[in-house]
Amino acid sequence: MRNKEKNNARTERRDAAENRQRILDAALRLFEENGVEPVSMNQIAIEAQIGAGTLYRRYRNKSELCLDLIRDNLDLLFEDMDAYLEQHRDDPPGRRLKGILRLFIRFREKKLQLLAGVEEGASPSRPKNRSPNPMLVELQETFARLFGEMSASEPSEPENVFKADMLLMALKSEFYVFQKEVRAYSSEQFLERLCSALFPTAGN
Incomplete structure (x- = not known):
């Protein structure tokens, strides 16, 4: 049981890390193409191919994303x-x-x-x-x-x-x-x- 929980935790951490990288890569592409100000959080979610909820769970706003x-x-x-x-x-x-x-x-x-x-x-x-x-x-x-x-x-x-x-x-x-x-x-x-x-x- 403990091994199963550890494996689940590792999978969640790996998924979270992958989502973070996808978000950062997508945001950087959009910022380089359009500038930071015109780009919305929803555009970043679409570009990263993730749900808006996933994006907002990690970054409450664009400021936090830029800081990262x-x-x-x-x-x-x-x-x-x-x-x-x-x-x-x-x-x-x-x-x-x-x-x-x-x-x-x-x-x-x-x-x-x-x-x-x-x-x-x-x-x-x-x-x-x-x-x-x-x-x-x-x-x-x-x-x-x-x-x-x-x-x-x-x-x-x-x-x-x-x-x-x-x-x-x-x-x-x-x-x-x-x-x-x-x-x-x-x-x-x-x-x-x-x-x-x-x-x-x-x-x-």
């Missing part, structure tokens, strides 16, 4: 950020914050559409009935900690949390694309203006 598509890349990004902060731990906090912002902006350039999809469904400030986005939560905590270092205060101080939230808003895809396409700023010009506006005297 770039999860490995995000893990590498945060490892790079941690390594940068460690290597430059003796630098002024403003300079360190500018350094990790440069890493994130480079990442955004490479994964612009998928990041927009990630941002679409969740953020640290969404209502309580929605799960916070882990990418944005980790960024917010890192920003608040560095703002705290700048002012010699706790990261949880309202001013540091507010500045971190403002920085997150400025980094969102919609604002970033507007600054690039309408204001005609390069990525480096955008970074310089962002730092100048939010922490102009912090040794950046």
Whole structure:
């Protein structure tokens, strides 16, 4: 009996893994052909040849799906950020914050559409009935900690949390694309203006 249960569990795990891969492959094909925004969850289910219920049991929305598509890349990004902060731990906090912002902006350039999809469904400030986005939560905590270092205060101080939230808003895809396409700023010009506006005297 136990062996039968184990075999059933293995089969379910294998089926779940296969469905996940089919979903990710289908979503990536559709996103590359059409962009992220126009593609619906139902289209992804049809392309993956699975039922909509199967799709929604794994991903509640397109944001979660986009996050899964770039999860490995995000893990590498945060490892790079941690390594940068460690290597430059003796630098002024403003300079360190500018350094990790440069890493994130480079990442955004490479994964612009998928990041927009990630941002679409969740953020640290969404209502309580929605799960916070882990990418944005980790960024917010890192920003608040560095703002705290700048002012010699706790990261949880309202001013540091507010500045971190403002920085997150400025980094969102919609604002970033507007600054690039309408204001005609390069990525480096955008970074310089962002730092100048939010922490102009912090040794950046």
